[in-house]
Amino acid sequence: MNGAESMLQTLVNNGVEVCFANPGTSEMHMVAAMGKSDQIRSILCLFEGVCSGAADGYGRMAGKPACTLLHLGPGLSNASANLHNAKKAGSPVINLVGDHATYHKQFNAPLTSDILSLARPVSDWLQVASSAAELPGSAADAVYAANAKPGQVATLIVPADAAWDSSINPLATQTLPAIPKVDNQAITGAARLLTNPKSTILFLGNMALTERALKFADQIVQATGVKLLSDTFIPRLARGEGRCSVERLGYFAEQAEEQVGGINQWVMVGTKAPVAFFAYPGKSSELYPEGSTLHTLAQMNEDAEDALQRLVIELDASSFEPRKKVKNKPEPGIGELNPVSLANSFAHYLPRDAIVVDEGATAGGLCGPFSESAERHDWLGLTGGSIGYGLPAAIGAAIACPARKVVCIHGDGGAMYTIQSLWTMARENLDICVVILANRKYQILQLELSRVGAESVNDKTLEMMDLGNPDLNFVELAKGMGVSASRAETAEQFNEQYAAAMKKSGPQLIEAVMP
């Protein structure tokens, strides 16, 4: 058994079932090992950013890692923007990055580069397997690291000779890392703040956004009267009918200030105190008033559900019945297709147990609030701010949950970063409906331009944020990659196309032309 085969079997023995692959020559033995195995599903992507974004989406929905298969430094670089998002999301991901044979590196062949330096910023765990004998052990360590809660990006660099040389036997199933529980002081400290007379925010993120965690949070809110908020960008949130509600902190500092102004006690669960996404001249980076009392109930990697449950007991709040949302869908939009009508239609037709992958940016900003009490669903957000995560993440979610409809709401500008995703959706016949919000500009930048105080807004400047001239035609792009597609220019057209897509299975793209 060569290194690649023993590595792969070790991964399989530890629960890895899926590989999102874009291999090259230096990965051929790993490709051959996957070809021989019937225990791993290999999914070809036409660009490495699709692989990494898909692994992110898969990790969020499956709760365990898929692996990516990447070709040396450039392959890793192409994957890195979405690895950045995955790392910020706390998604479990294992990257297998092929490298030149150990003895070949000294010759500085064209594809040689410093992979470690490229990998470090996008990896929580990073190792080079320097021989075939080491490779199964490194694979076991990688899968262990990736499974540390909430999840980590583990990158294993595999020199070609470590893959092709003879190796030891695969390693057996190992016990995965336990999730740390918070100590009692974290609970009692939180209880003290929540019950003193000052106004307080209970601020949730990451693992505190499960259906169960939200029930506990709601009991706490009922018992104490504090305000409940979540991070702006969340890896995964349980929403809709039957779930308890949580308000999202606004993206723009001005919105956030309105939500939290004057509240200077913060209890964080699964996240840290909120900061502005970008800096703006003369504005504070922190979104909480100076001198606020900050208390962390649970760090991002700690057991937030357990902490909230213990806090419920500490506060004697068990008797409060969690206020589950009653289904209350908006009517479908009518007339002009715009952010309001689109969000109404989106929410109205959203099927039960859908997975919503949100990279809707400005034009999609109302889809969240309008679907608050729609059919129950999971919501995946853009955690690292690097656009082009949505289409790939939809692939990963669909692979992880083949019985559920995936709806991907995507800005047109962001969609072009990883547009190659559509081909993999077609090839794997994934049950994904992509809604492209085609306002034909980088609208967020036009908004941000004035907010950062860059005063010169002439035509030449605006052109750098304009996606017209020529207009992108997403219907043709989709057809070019084998995905059936249509264009909606009115709310009625959108309703017809979107309702039909919700009823049938398989990939579908709707280009929603917006003002």
Place this chain on the structure above:
Amino acid sequence: MNGAESMLQTLVNNGVEVCFANPGTSEMHMVAAMGKSDQIRSILCLFEGVCSGAADGYGRMAGKPACTLLHLGPGLSNASANLHNAKKAGSPVINLVGDHATYHKQFNAPLTSDILSLARPVSDWLQVASSAAELPGSAADAVYAANAKPGQVATLIVPADAAWDSSINPLATQTLPAIPKVDNQAITGAARLLTNPKSTILFLGNMALTERALKFADQIVQATGVKLLSDTFIPRLARGEGRCSVERLGYFAEQAEEQVGGINQWVMVGTKAPVAFFAYPGKSSELYPEGSTLHTLAQMNEDAEDALQRLVIELDASSFEPRKKVKNKPEPGIGELNPVSLANSFAHYLPRDAIVVDEGATAGGLCGPFSESAERHDWLGLTGGSIGYGLPAAIGAAIACPARKVVCIHGDGGAMYTIQSLWTMARENLDICVVILANRKYQILQLELSRVGAESVNDKTLEMMDLGNPDLNFVELAKGMGVSASRAETAEQFNEQYAAAMKKSGPQLIEAVMP
């Protein structure tokens, strides 16, 4: 004048005329500065890998740097595969990478990452401008570094506050770095090897591949009878009618061995001794026999033309008339469209002074040899092995040389990495004909699979190298981005479409369906 404005004017004062941009919020002041200036052309790209590949192509043809405008760590990551190629090509490129304001970095906002670590492997020169006052000086240093011959990748990280704060005046035009000349020992040493009785190779790369350098090399060959070879992958080569010939070292080690077997004296000009692209089990990495005598006439950064000219004098070879190629085009291909017929047609219709951007991979392998004596042209190759350079590089070449036809020969697999390039071609109405070689597989990998000795070649393995199911439709992809396109399935169809494209101006794509 703010930092962004003073930085930009400093770049302009030092010859920078073009920016390939994909900006975000942290770059808004740089965008505004460009919007105000009429001395810089800003070209929007829909993905950062297009920006960096375009800057590479521009640098190779203009002989001076363009800049890229990139959005923090993820934007740089997306650009990095083509920066890797640019760095290996010795192309002059200046990256302007926006970052969070200096005081905002500590808060670890979603887009925060270790940009320095990401940038180091793809940069020859790297600096953070830590204040607005420093920014013009850093810009001057970046443009100086980028202009060091043959060219370097210079990356300047620009925190948002360094861009928006008040700065000093722009710096004036500076003297650019001189190109080092080789010492006399390099000349006399080369002459000794070339005139002793052993068989010898004169091995050219990079700056030794200009029209003028090739004339000197031809005189040397005539005087000494040595064999003349060039690197396999070259940044730019002067070819066709009126130019002197040079044979290219084969990609596969087996080909290379046939070309150089037994020759154990190597004189390198503008390059280093050749090594295999990848390692293969049991095969040597070096493509020259063990114990060979290696002599460097000129390093990659040294003046190769001057060194060759002095060597001509040393060898008393000035009286030899350089053997310029006489035009000898193949007839257009007929019948089945395949690598042979396509290469014949490509070469037959190639117009005078075309720029050929080659990412033809396996299916395009004959386009080079068949156009050896076609109309004179320049040839740009894939220097770093990271696929997806061709379409962007064609953009850069077309911007640098608007009066010349650019022909981009591209494999279908590689084209998908940076397919967004087509939109910029349409938007800027660039005179580029893209020929997609649609064999619907990663053919090079199918070849490499057996060469690396990965014995298991079953359907599941081959599927990971197969681009069918569904077939990509490049005609629809091109139309979706505003580029006029057609499909050729026979040589006659290809001839008609390609000949017509050569006669008219503007972007055009031909999908050449190949076996």
